[in-house]
Every structure is written in C-alpha cells, then in structure tokens.
Amino acid sequence: MASYKDKKVITIGIVNELTGLSERKIRYYEERGLIFPDRTKRGTRKYSFADIELLMKIADKREEGVQTSEIKKDMMREKRKKDLREEMLRGQINAHFNRQK
Amino acid sequence: MASYKDKKVITIGIVNELTGLSERKIRYYEERGLIFPDRTKRGTRKYSFADIELLMKIADKREEGVQTSEIKKDMMREKRKKDLREEMLRGQINAHFNRQK
DNA sequence: CGTGTAAGGAATTCTGACACG
DNA sequence: CGTGTAAGGAATTCTGACACG
Numbered sequence: 001m002a003s004y005k006d007k008k009v010i011t012i013g014i015v016n017e018l019t020g021l022s023e024r025k026i027r028y029y030e031e032r033g034l035i036f037p038d039r040t041k042r043g044t045r046k047y048s049f050a051d052i053e054l055l056m057k058i059a060d061k062r063e064e065g066v067q068t069s070e071i072k073k074d075m076m077r078e079k080r081k082k083d084l085r086e087e088m089l090r091g092q093i094n095a096h097f098n099r100q101k
Numbered sequence: 102m103a104s105y106k107d108k109k110v111i112t113i114g115i116v117n118e119l120t121g122l123s124e125r126k127i128r129y130y131e132e133r134g135l136i137f138p139d140r141t142k143r144g145t146r147k148y149s150f151a152d153i154e155l156l157m158k159i160a161d162k163r164e165e166g167v168q169t170s171e172i173k174k175d176m177m178r179e180k181r182k183k184d185l186r187e188e189m190l191r192g193q194i195n196a197h198f199n200r201q202k
Numbered sequence: 203c204g205t206g207t208a209a210g211g212a213a214t215t216c217t218g219a220c221a222c223g
Numbered sequence: 224c225g226t227g228t229a230a231g232g233a234a235t236t237c238t239g240a241c242a243c244g
Binding site: 003004005007009010011013014017018040046049 | 104105106108110111112114115118119141147150
Binding site for chain 1: 224225226227228233234235
C-alpha cells in the first residue's frame with residue numbers, strides 16, 4: 001500500500017510550486033495538526049503526493065471560510081468512518097473463516 | 102500516463118538518501134546523458150521516482166564494472182526496441198480499423 | 203574514466219517573534 | 224485566527240576545477 005503516493009520525499013519549496021500555497025500556510029496547517037510531514041535528519045520537512053492532495057483540499061475549505069479547527073474535526077470524522085468500515089470488513093472476513101471451521 | 106512515478110519533484114539530497122549514491126555520482130550520470138532531471142526556476146535539480154529506479158539500475162551496472170558509455174548504449178537499444186514494439190502495435194490497430202471500413 | 207574534495211556564492215529552510223485584523 | 228514579513232543561522236545546491244588512477 002505504501003507506494004509512490006505515500007512516500008515523503010518532497011521539500012516545502014516544491015510543495016509551494018505544486019500547490020501555490022505559501023510556506024507559511026503549509027507550516028501553519030502542520031502546526032494545527034492537519035498535515036504531518038516527515039523530517040530529514042537535519043530537520044527539513046518532507047511531503048508526499050498524498051500530502052499535496054490533502055493540502056489542496058485544505059486550501060479549498062479555507063477559501064470557503066472553514067476554520068482549521070473545523071477542517072480537523074471533519075478529517076477526524078472521516079477517519080473514524082473509514083476505520084469503522086475497515087473494522088466491519090475484518091469482522092465479516094473473520095465470520096466467514098469461523099463458519100468454515 | 103504521467104502519474105506520481107514520473108513527476109520530477111525530488112531534490113538531489115533526497116535522491117542521495119534514497120539511493121545511497123553520492124551527489125557527485127548523480128550529477129556525473131547526468132553529465133554522461135544517462136539521466137535527465139528537471140530544474141526549478143533557480144536551477145535546482147528535480148528527479149522522479151522513475152529516475153531513482155533508473156539510478157539504482159545504473160549503480161548496479163557500474164558495480165559490475167560497466168562503463169557509462171556502455172550503459173547508455175544499452176539504454177538506447179532498449180528504447181529502440183520499445184519504440185519498435187509500440188510502432189508495430191499501432192500498425193496492427195490501424196490495420197484492424199481499416200478492415201472495418 | 204569515474205569519483206572525491208575544497209571553494210565560493212546563491213538559494214533554501216528553519217524557528218521564534220511581531221504585526222494586523 | 225490565519226497569514227505576512229524581517230531576522231539570523233544553518234544546511235543545501237550549484238558550478239568549475241584540481242586530484243588520482
């Protein structure tokens with residue numbers, strides 16, 4: 001699952017080129033817990049393509065006037081839903097194999 | 102076709118981390134025409150994941166003692182073969198549609 | 203030929219802070 | 224709250240060159 005899309009290899013300057021967001025904004029969204037870049041040994045931030053797509057979604061929301069705290073809540077809600085779906089899927093798979101025994 | 106794998110977004114320092122090749126080597130292989138990074142406006146090299154995979158293949162060949170000029174010839178031979186296969190495929194597709202008329 | 207290295211300059215990135223609204 | 228900006232320092236990247244083998 002961890003393919004090119006999720007590898008954190010892009011520096012903030014390139015992220016700025018790709019998204020048009022200022023470095024200040026990119027760092028601020030991290031400060032607010034919306035995005036989680038890796039770091040090199042020396043502390044330079046590294047982003048993935050997935051991060052870039054997320055940043056563009058965040059930018060859209062901000063343009064609509066949504067606050068970062070709201071965006072974060074939405075993201076956590078979606079994550080919970082996703083975790084739940086996966087949990088249920090696992091349950092079905094288990095049920096299936098248990099029936100076989 | 103131009104997906105994450107081919108987007109040139111990785112700086113040379115990260116390429117060094119990912120491949121273990123020195124920056125000197127990476128730049129030299131470019132000088133010899135084996136690899137073609139993009140540049141930012143300010144001239145910083147940008148590589149793709151495909152470039153990184155190619156660099157690792159080049160590194161393997163070099164370890165076997167193959168010279169850069171040989172590696173380049175091999176790469177051009179393979180490219181020619183690939184172009185030929187695509188050319189023939191296009192030919193078959195055309196033949197197919199012509200028959201229909 | 204292939205690679206290391208020191209050199210000097212330019213551009214990048216980082217953090218913490220002040221400003222404004 | 225969200226973002227801009229100036230500040231100072233540290234790390235990055237670039238090119239051209241000399242070294243060695």
